Amino acid sequence: MTDRLYAKYMWLISTIHDAGKISFEDIASRWDEAYVNDLHQPLKLRTFHNHRNAIMMHFGVVIECQRGSNLYYIDNPDVLENDAINKWLMDSFAVSNLLMDNRAISDRIMLEDVPSGRYYLESITTAMRENRHIVVDYEDFFGNVVEGLKVNPYFIRLFKRRWYVVALVLPEKEIHRFGLDRIKRLEVLDSKFAYPKDFSPQEYYTDYYGVFHDAEPKTVRLKAYGVKANYLRSLPLHHSQHEIEVNGEYTIFEYLIAPTFDFVQEILSHGNQLEVLSPDSFRQQIKTIIQEMHAFYE
Numbered sequence: 131m132t133d134r135l136y137a138k139y140m141w142l143i144s145t146i147h148d149a150g151k152i153s154f155e156d157i158a159s160r161w162d163e164a165y166v167n168d169l170h171q172p173l174k175l176r177t178f179h180n181h182r183n184a185i186m187m188h189f190g191v192v193i194e195c196q197r198g199s200n201l202y203y204i205d206n207p208d209v210l211e212n213d214a215i216n217k218w219l220m221d222s223f224a225v226s227n228l229l230m231d232n233r234a235i236s237d238r239i240m241l242e243d244v245p246s247g248r249y250y251l252e253s254i255t256t257a258m259r260e261n262r263h264i265v266v267d268y269e270d271f272f273g274n275v276v277e278g279l280k281v282n283p284y285f286i287r288l289f290k291r292r293w294y295v296v297a298l299v300l301p302e303k304e305i306h307r308f309g310l311d312r313i314k315r316l317e318v319l320d321s322k323f324a325y326p327k328d329f330s331p332q333e334y335y336t337d338y339y340g341v342f343h344d345a346e347p348k349t350v351r352l353k354a355y356g357v358k359a360n361y362l363r364s365l366p367l368h369h370s371q372h373e374i375e376v377n378g379e380y381t382i383f384e385y386l387i388a389p390t391f392d393f394v395q396e397i398l399s400h401g402n403q404l405e406v407l408s409p410d411s412f413r414q415q416i417k418t419i420i421q422e423m424h425a426f427y428e
Contacts, residue, residue, distance in 0.1 A: 137166040139185050140219060142178075146193060147210060151201040154178060189216055244291045249310045251286070254295050257318045258283050261325050264297075267315040268308055275314075281306075282323040285331040289341050289392075296331070296341075298323075305334075307341050339368055340392025350385045351407040358403035359383075367396060382407065389415070 141164055146152055154175060161173040182193045190213070192205040210216050257264045267277045281297035284305070288294075293310040337347035351374070354362055359381035362371065368387050375382040387393060389412045397404060397416060406413045 134166075134168075135184075139181060139188065141166045142181055142193075143185060143189065143191055143204070143210070146202055147204050147207065151196065151199070151203045153199075153201055157202065189219075191216070242291055244288070244293070245311060249293075250313055250316045251293060251310060253316055253318055254283055254286060254310070258285070261322050263300075263319040263321050263323055265317045265319060266308065266313050268313055270312060277315075280319075281308075282325075284325070284329065287331070287335075287341060294341050296334075305343070307343070337370075337386060338388050338390060338393075339396060340390060342390035342392050343388075345388040345390045347386055347388045348409055348412065350387055350389065350409065350412060352383045352385070352397070353380050353405040353407055354383060355380050355403050355405070358400060367393075394419070 141161075142157070145157060145160055149156070157178070158173040161167055162170075167173075185191050185193060190206075190209050192209075193202055194205040195202050204210070254264065256262075261282075263280055264283055266279050266281065267275070268279060269275045280300045282300065283295050283297045286293060286295050287307075294307045295310065296305060296307045298304070299306050335343070352367075356379070359376075362381075362383060367383075368385050370386040371383055373381055374384050394416065397406060398419065406416045
């Protein structure tokens with residue numbers, strides 16, 4: 131699929147999804163003003179139907195026509211909401227569309243850079259798609275260098291502006307994560323591996339926050355003070371989050387989650403608005419870190 135076709139498909143999905151129901155005439159009218167219509171060509175009905183078929187094949191999104199009204203709509207909107215890749219594509223396209231329509235004020239739109247997206251992402255996804263081994267030279271942030279590491283790339287993950295590949299390392303057969311911006315060399319081999327049918331990236335990280343996977347899940351309770359509770363309600367820390375006590379001064383949230391490095395950093399980032407109540411071992415861990423930080427300012 132070319133970039134131009136991809137943009138047209140995403141524009142069509144977004145236009146129909148946002149409208150709820152829309153006639154072909156209105157779609158064609160909006161197409162005349164769309165930035166993806168860079169050749170300024172009218173949208174023909176035959177082309178529209180070809181795009182509908184292609185969208186079904188590539189994205190699994192069904193565009194149906196309501197009998198009588200001849201209005202088009204997304205018949206399975208759950209595919210856009212529940213499929214992580216489709217949701218990511220839609221969100222990315224919405225931002226891209228916004229930016230293209232507002233290039234005149236580009237200096238007033240601030241974005242976060244994701245530099246690791248420029249490193250090896252295409253090569254790794256190609257290897258994943260074809261289940262091919264890759265060999266990497268890798269240097270961690272401590273300066274440790276490993277060369278010629280052969281791995282099976284299982285999946286990729288974006289977290290806090292960094293892309294990671296999570297892979298089975300050979301011959302030890304242990305799963306590790308690798309930041310793409312720390313990879314010094316990467317080679318996709320011709321040899322293939324069998325991706326385990328019972329492996330799920332979502333299940334692998336279901337009890338975790340971030341990319342670390344080196345602790346056991348525990349029942350964690352956090353006390354959120356003041357308006358921080360509203361912040362957590364609008365943007366939960368984890369899918370297991372639920373409220374067990376609410377009053378005018380604070381709210382207590384409970385999670386089933388592993389207290390990994392990433393989760394510790396997230397807790398600390400909320401300052402004095404978030405307190406760890408339990409388990410006591412995790413509370414003491416956070417307390418020790420805060421005491422060490424306090425010593426810096428004495």
